[in-house]
Amino acid sequence: xxxxxxxxxxxxxxxxxxxxxxxxxxxxxxxxxxxxxxxxxxxxxxxxxxxxxxxxxxxxxxxxxxxxxxxxxxxxxxxxxxxxxxxxxxxxxxxxxxxxxxxxxxxxxxxxxxxxxxxxxxxxxxxxxxxxxxxxxxxxxxxxxxxxxxxxxxxxxxxxxxxxxxxxxxxxxxxxxxxxxxxxxxxxxxxxxxxxxxxxxxxxxxxxxxxxxxxxxxxxxxxxxxxxxxxxxxx
Amino acid sequence: xxxxxxxxxxxxxxxxxxxxxxxxxxxxxxxxxxxxxxxxxxxxxxxxxxxxxxxxxxxxxxxxxxxxxxxxxxxxxxxxxxxxxxxxxxxxxxxxxxxxxxxxxxxxxxxxxxxxxxxxxxxxxxxxxxxxxxxxxxxxxxxxxxxxxxxxxxxxxxxxxxxxxxxxxxxxxxxxxxxxxxxxxxxxxxxxxxxxxxxxxxxxxxxxxxxxxxxxxxxxxxxxxxxxxxxxxxxxxxxxxxxxxxxxxxxxxxxxxxxxxxxxxxxxxxxxxxxxxxxxxxxxxxxxxxxxxxxxxxxxxxxxxxxxxxxxxxxxxxxxxxxxxxxxxxxxxxxxxxxxxxxxxxxxxxxxxxxxxxxxxxxxxxxxxxxxxxxxxxxxxxxxxxxxxxxxxxxxxxxxxxxxxxxxxxxxx
Numbered sequence: 001x002x003x004x005x006x007x008x009x010x011x012x013x014x015x016x017x018x019x020x021x022x023x024x025x026x027x028x029x030x031x032x033x034x035x036x037x038x039x040x041x042x043x044x045x046x047x048x049x050x051x052x053x054x055x056x057x058x059x060x061x062x063x064x065x066x067x068x069x070x071x072x073x074x075x076x077x078x079x080x081x082x083x084x085x086x087x088x089x090x091x092x093x094x095x096x097x098x099x100x101x102x103x104x105x106x107x108x109x110x111x112x113x114x115x116x117x118x119x120x121x122x123x124x125x126x127x128x129x130x131x132x133x134x135x136x137x138x139x140x141x142x143x144x145x146x147x148x149x150x151x152x153x154x155x156x157x158x159x160x161x162x163x164x165x166x167x168x169x170x171x172x173x174x175x176x177x178x179x180x181x182x183x184x185x186x187x188x189x190x191x192x193x194x195x196x197x198x199x200x201x202x203x204x205x206x207x208x209x210x211x212x213x214x215x216x217x218x219x220x221x222x223x224x225x226x227x228x229x230x231x232x233x234x235x
Numbered sequence: 236x237x238x239x240x241x242x243x244x245x246x247x248x249x250x251x252x253x254x255x256x257x258x259x260x261x262x263x264x265x266x267x268x269x270x271x272x273x274x275x276x277x278x279x280x281x282x283x284x285x286x287x288x289x290x291x292x293x294x295x296x297x298x299x300x301x302x303x304x305x306x307x308x309x310x311x312x313x314x315x316x317x318x319x320x321x322x323x324x325x326x327x328x329x330x331x332x333x334x335x336x337x338x339x340x341x342x343x344x345x346x347x348x349x350x351x352x353x354x355x356x357x358x359x360x361x362x363x364x365x366x367x368x369x370x371x372x373x374x375x376x377x378x379x380x381x382x383x384x385x386x387x388x389x390x391x392x393x394x395x396x397x398x399x400x401x402x403x404x405x406x407x408x409x410x411x412x413x414x415x416x417x418x419x420x421x422x423x424x425x426x427x428x429x430x431x432x433x434x435x436x437x438x439x440x441x442x443x444x445x446x447x448x449x450x451x452x453x454x455x456x457x458x459x460x461x462x463x464x465x466x467x468x469x470x471x472x473x474x475x476x477x478x479x480x481x482x483x484x485x486x487x488x489x490x491x492x493x494x495x496x497x498x499x500x501x502x503x504x505x506x507x508x509x510x511x512x513x514x515x516x517x518x519x520x521x522x523x524x525x526x527x528x529x530x531x532x533x534x535x536x537x538x539x540x541x542x543x544x545x546x547x548x549x550x551x552x553x554x555x556x557x558x559x560x561x562x563x564x565x566x567x568x569x570x571x572x573x574x575x576x577x578x579x580x581x582x583x584x585x586x587x588x589x590x591x592x593x594x595x596x597x598x599x600x601x602x603x604x605x606x607x608x609x610x611x612x613x614x615x616x617x618x619x620x621x622x623x624x625x626x627x628x629x630x631x632x633x634x635x636x637x638x639x640x641x642x643x644x645x646x647x648x
Contacts, residue, residue: 045394046401048355057416061357061398125403208405209355210413231402 002036002105003077003085004165004201008069008191009098019093029077034088038075041128041230048209050216050227057217064132064228065196069098071130071230074201076165077102086175086186095179101191101198104173109166109200110152117156120205126162126232127212129202133225135195148200151219155204160215164202196225237286245282248294250452253278253371255295256302258343261350261368261406264306267396271368273309277302344369345408345460348453352421353404359383360395361424367392370449380431380446421457422470422527425450429474433481447478458513468517469528475510476534479503490633495543507538526561529554548578565594569601581609596625600635603642612642 029035044063051058063070072094079085082104089100133146148166155161168174171188178185190197199221206212209229216227237245253274260270277298291297351364362381366372372380378388398404409417432446454471461467483501486492514535517528533554540546555571568591576584584605591598603618619639626632 042401046398048402059354061355061360206403208403208407210405210407210409212403213355229402233401234403 001079001081001085002107002165003079003082004103004105004167005038005075005077005085005089005092006071006101006103006191006198006201007040007073007075007092007094007098008067008101009072009094010069012068013097017097019097022093025092028091029075029088032088034077034079034084036076036078038073039126039232040073041071041232043072044070044230046231048213048229050213050222050229051225052217052222057213057222059213063230064130064226069191071128071198072098074128082173082175086177089175089177090179090184090186092177095177095184098178099191100177102175102177103167103169103190106166106168110149113153113156117161118159120162121159124160124205124207125212125234127204127206127209128230128232129164129204129216129219130198130228130230131200131202131219131221131225132196132228133199133221137224146220146224148220154218155202155215160205160211162203162205164200166200167198169197169199241286241290244290244294245278245285248281248298249278249371252295252298254344254347254369254453254456255342256299257368257371258347259299260302260306261347262343263303264310265406266306266310267368267399269306269309270302273302273306274298274371276305342460344456346406348421348457349408349417350399350404350406352417352424353399354417354420355402355404356395356398357391358424358427360391360398362428363388363391364395365424365428365453366446366449369453372449376445418461418464418466422454422466425454425457426470426474426527428453429477433477444481447474447481450474451478458516462516465517465519465522466525466527468513469525469531472510472513472517472531473527473534475506475513476531476538479506479510479538485630488633489630490637491630493634494537499540499542502538510535510538524557526558529558529561533558548574552578565591566597569594569597573601573605576605576608581605585609596622596627596631596635599625600631603635603638607638607642615642 026035026038047061047063049060049062049064051060077085077088079088082102085102089095089102092100094100152161152164167190169190174188174190176187176189176191178187202219204212204215206215209231212229212231216222216229219227221227256274256277257270260273261267264270264273280301281294281298285291347369348365351368352361356364359381363377366377366380367374374389374392375385377383378385381388383391408414429447429450432444432448432450451471451474454467454474458464458467458471479502480494480497482503483497483499484492510531514528514531517531533551536547536551536554552571552574555567555574559567559571569588572584572587572591574584575587576582585602588598588602588605594601599618599621603615603622606612606615606618616639619635619642623632623635623639626635
C-alpha cells in the first residue's frame with residue numbers, strides 16, 4: 001500500500017527546538033523498503049494559490065490558508081498497512097516540531113494508463129501542487145466536473161508530470177502524528193486544523209511559475225476550490 | 236565643483252536611466268539585489284566623477300557599464316563562476332570609458348515592469364517593487380508615501396525579490412493571450428500609483444506629486460515600448476489630463492476644489508496637450524474601446540471646455556454608461572449617476588444613486604451634491620452630515636464641511 005506523508009512544521013517550535021538529522025530516518029526507510037521518494041519544498045512565502053472563478057484565473061500570494069503547522073515537504077511511503085507507516089512516521093524528526101500527516105493513496109482514482117507515459121522533460125523547475133477543494137463549492141457542482149483524468153492524461157502526454165496522488169481521508173486510512181515531550185500522539189484522520197483538507201498532490205515540472213499556474217488553472221480543483229503551487233528548491 | 240548643469244544632468248540621468256540600468260542588470264546577473272546595489276553604486280560614482288570629468292556623451296551607457304562592472308565584481312567575489320555570468324556582462328568588462336550608442340543597450344524595462352507587477356505577488360509588494368526597482372525610490376521614500384513603517388517596507392521588498400527567485404517568476408514579457416490580461420494588471424498598478432499621488436487615501440496632503448510623476452513616467456515608457464497597446468496610451472492620456480488640474484485642485488487653505496469650481500487658467504496646457512496627443516494615438520478605428528481610453532475621453536471633455544457651462548455633459552454621461560460594462564464597482568456607478576444628474580437633471584441622477592450600495596463616503600457626498608443642485612437643501616444637509624461621518628482624508632472633510640455650511644445657510648434663508 002502506498003502512503004503520502006505530508007511533513008508539516010510549526011515555525012515557532014522549529015525556531016526554539018533542536019531536532020535530529022533526518023538522514024537516519026531516510027536510511028531506515030531505504031533499508032526496510034518503506035520510503036520511495038520525498039523532498040522538501042520552499043516555505044509558504046514562495047507559494048501562489050490558484051483559483052478559477054467564472055472562467056477567470058485568480059492568484060493570491062502565499063498558501064491557501066494560514067495554519068500553525070505549514071507544509072514543508074512530502075514523502076511517498078510503501079508499507080503493508082497504516083500502522084507500519086505511522087510507526088515509521090513517529091521517528092521522523094519533524095514529529096517533535098510539527099506534524100506528519102500520513103494518507104493512504106487512493107489507488108486507481110484515475111484509471112491507469114494503457115500506453116506508457118512520456119518521459120518527463122529534463123529542463124524546467126519542479127512544483128508541488130496541493131489540491132484543496134472547497135467543501136461548499138464541491139457540494140454545489142456536478143460530480144463529472146471533478147474528474148481529473150483528462151488533466152492527468154494531458155500532463156503525461158506533455159511530459160510535465162512527475163506523478164500525483166489522490167489521498168484518502170477516512171479514519172482507517174489516514175493519521176496525523178506528533179511527538180511532544182517524548183510522548184507520541186497519533187490522531188486518526190487527516191490534519192484537522194482546517195475545515196478544508198488537502199485532497200491530493202501533484203508533482204509538476206514546468207518552465208517557470210507562469211507555466212505552473214497555467215497547468216494549475218486547467219485542473220478541476222482550481223474551479224471547485226484552490227490549488228496551492230509550492231516550488232521545490234531550484235535543482 | 237558641481238555646476239547647475241552637471242547637477243541637472245545627474246537628476247535627469249537618475250529619472251531617465253535608473254530603471255533601464257536595473258532592468259539590464261537583472262537580466263545579466265539574475266539577481267535583483269545585486270542589480271539594485273550596483274545601480275546605486277553607479278549613480279554614486281557619477282555624482283563624484285561627472286563634476287570632475289564632465290558629463291559623458293551617453294550618460295545611460297556610462298551608467299549601465301559602470302553598474303555592470305560593479306555587479307560582476309560582486310558576483311566574482313561571491314564565487315560565481317565566470318561561465319555563469321551572462322556573456323554580455325563579460326564583454327563590457329573594463330570598458331568604463333565607452334560611449335556606446337543608445338541602441339547598443341537593449342531596453343529591458345518592459346520585462347522589469349511585467350515582473351514587478353506579476354499577479355503572484357501581493358499588491359503592496361508590486362507597488363513597492365515597482366517604485367524601488369523601476370523608479371529608484373528609496374525604502375524610506377516608499378514607506379512615507381504609503382504610511383508604512385520602514386521595516387515593513389524593507390521586508391516587503393525582500394520577500395518580493397525572494398519570491399521571484401524561489402518561485403520562478405519569469406523575467407519576461409508575456410506573449411499571446413496572456414499579454415492582454417497581464418497588461419491590465421500592470422496598468423492597474425500604475426494607475427494605483429498615480430491615484431495614490433493624486434488623491435491620497437489617507438493623511439493631510441491633497442496630492443503627493445512625486446508618486447503621480449513617477450506613474451506618468453512609467454506609463455509613458457510603457458506606451459512608448461508597446462505602441463500598439465491602446466490601453467497603455469489611454470492610461471497615459473488619462474493621467475496627463477487629470478494631472479493637468481493639479482495646481483487648481485487645492486485651495487490656499489488646503490481644501491479640495493471641485494472640478495466645476497476650479498480656476499481653469501491654472502490647468503497645465505502642456506499636460507493637456509500631452510494628454511490629447513496620447514488620446515489621438517489611441518484612436519484607431521475598428522479597434523474596441525478600452526476602459527482607460529473611455530476614462531481619458533471623459534477627462535478630455537473637461538480639459539477642452541473653456542468654462543464649466545460649456546462642458547459636453549451628455550457625452551460624459553454616455554462614456555460613463557459605456558464604462559459600467561467594464562466594472563461593477565460602486566464608485567463607477569456613483570460617477571455615472573452624477574454624470575447623468577449633470578446631463579439630464581438632478582432627479583435622474585438621484586434615481587440612479589438609489590440603486591447603488593457601497594462606495595463609502597462617496598455615495599452620501601454624491602447624493603448631497605445632486606440634492607444641493609436640485610435646491611433640496613435640507614435633504615442635502617442630512618446627506619453631507621452622513622458623508623462627513625465616513626470621510627477619510629482631511630481635505631475632503633474640509634470641503635464637505637464647507638458645503639454643509641452653505642446648504643444650511645441656504646435652508647435657513
